[in-house]
Amino acid sequence: MLFHSFDFLIFLPIVFFVYWMFYGKTKIQNAIILIASYIFYGWWDWRFLLLLLVSTLIDFFFGLIIHSNTGRKKLIYLWLCILNNLGILFVFKYYNFFIESFTELSQSIGFNFSPYFISIALPVGISFYTFHGMSYVFDIYRDKAVPTRNFINYAGFVCFFPLLVAGPIERASNLLPQFIKARKFTVENLVNGFRLILWGYFKKVVIADNSGILASDVFNQYGSASSFELILGAFFFAFQIYCDFSGYSDIAMGVARLFGFELLINFRTPYFSRDIAEFWRRWHISLSSWFKDYLYIPLGGSKNGIAATIRNTIIIFVISGLWHGANWTFIAWGLLNALYFIPLFLMGRNRNNMDHAADGKLIPSFREIVGIFTTFTLTCFAWIFFKSTTINDAFSYIHKIFVNHNTGINLDYKQSLVLVLIFILIDWLFRTDVIPFKIIKSRGIRFSSYIIIFTLICLFGSFINKQDFIYFQF
Structure with a gap:
């Protein structure tokens, strides 16, 4: 369902009035939000609701498991969760791209390779709701968040229809508490x-x-x-x-x-x-901060010397480009922005x-x-x-x-x-x-x-x- 469609102009006031009919009844309101979110997403293609539900369940249960474990087991469960999330993302978004690229490379060196391509539509917003869930699990692993045992609250956080298909990429620390406490209607x-x-x-x-x-x-x-x-x-x-x-x-x-x-x-x-550094502090802030907190800093950030910092910067920008789409043009776009940014960092002007x-x-x-x-x-x-x-x-x-x-x-x-x-x-x-x-x-x-x-x-x-x-x- 598109924000600028006639369907949404009917959908929004209906959900709004039903939602506020239960003023003060947070659990019922959360259930209404979740049902509305599934309707909103399923309006595009109801078949992908199952994928959304599976992705939500994976992070919900892994959050509980990671919180209840320590040490090596905790790390193993984190990696299992990451592999599940990235595996889903890879199959639906990147598999054909990498198979096609590998095929072209093989043929260029004289090796005949018969690829198998997947004929499937790209689920709308898959990168956004995948990153919603992963940030939740990362914060639990780092003891910066406590998992919720209320699935409706968690699913509402992941599937909240205003941001479900194109962000912003929310953090559990910001949005999930808003599902737990009562909301007030204000003019x-x-x-x-x-x-x-x-x-x-x-x-x-x-x-x-x-x-x-x-x-x-x-x-x-x-x-x-x-x-x-x-x-x-x-x-x-x-x-x-x-x-x-x-x-x-x-x-x-x-x-x-x-x-x-x-x-x-x-x-x-x-x-x-x-300058470009300022641009990236102002553009798609939720994604830039996500990569900074969950990838750039764990890689070492800027604490391990200039060479490591340049490496980490290139990695972040290239992956950011790849996040946008399975095409070499997006990777080139990310790499080009990295090349813009690195001179500012080397001159100490990236925070001017x-x-x-x-x-x-x-x-x-x-x-x-x-x-x-x-x-x-x-x-x-x-x-x-x-x-x-x-x-x-x-x-x-x-x-x-x-x-x-x-x-x-x-x-x-x-x-x-x-x-x-x-x-x-x-x-x-x-x-x-x-x-x-x-x-x-x-x-x-x-x-x-x-x-x-x-x-x-x-x-x-x-x-x-x-x-x-x-x-x-x-």
Whole structure:
């Protein structure tokens, strides 16, 4: 079920009213959340509900087993749990990719290999709910969390429908306690929830979907596009993926607040970052922090010398790329970001920009403008690999930016460009706030802002060429 579908617009108010009919009855509310989450996920393909249930049961029971053991047994059970999780992920997401890559390698050296491919759809959100469960088990192993014996509470944490298929990747330490304690219905949560939902819909159907149409036009015809259009294609894809994913996260946070839950913040205006290190502190925060806590630090982090730190950094970025999809283009994207990041670390500048750009000011300094422009340009360059179908396509696309003198594909970009510029302005003005427009003191101006955003959604929302959320495939 898509957030921007008619089905969801019927589903949400029904669940909302049934849920709050049992105000103060936490156990019943949790059961309602779980049932609604299974309906939400099963709406896409009910057959994969069994996989979701199996994944949930694995981590639930392993959490109890790991907590009840010590020493070597505790470690063995942890690895069994990890292998079960990664095994499921490998079969459904990576098996065909690695078999195909191995086949190509074998044939290149003259060895005939007859591969067996699995013909099966990729379950929506499998990487997200797998990482939800694994973080729970990791925290239990490290004695940072105590397992719950209430399966409904745990399953609700893993399957909570606002974040089930595209995050943010929640931690049990943040979300699970919210299933245990009673939730209060407040007007503030209701208003803030709708603010986030409205802003998320604007990002998705106005900015992301319109930008996505243009980006796809260019990438699909890059051989005929002019250099200017190729640059625009990368530019529009940058805003497609940002507004698509952060729009989903905003809607997810807003919907969660309607039910009295507070989710982790997943984006903090990453395109105003002044260097790549800052970008990764602001982009897909829940995934970046997951890899930092559960992979980078266990590998040794930055405590074992420069060589080990560089190795760990490359590992994290490459695996992050692979997490996004089974394609060498994603691995190249991750490696490229690692190469961006490593010089900052070697120069000791990876933690230079910890505040917001132009903090306390309206206009950034010239140095900040240069930093923002440079970082955004490098990011757009990397997005070319992310968007391209193959590595060769990515290099060909980049090559043609510099040598292509074609007349172009007559890209009609002006309207979408104006919308993106409007978005950039709003994003800049409220760059320090999770909820845009909330800080406007005048109720009249604040209400007028909501009307303007709603009007823009109605006028320019891409409802006919409606597109799935990009991160559903991950």
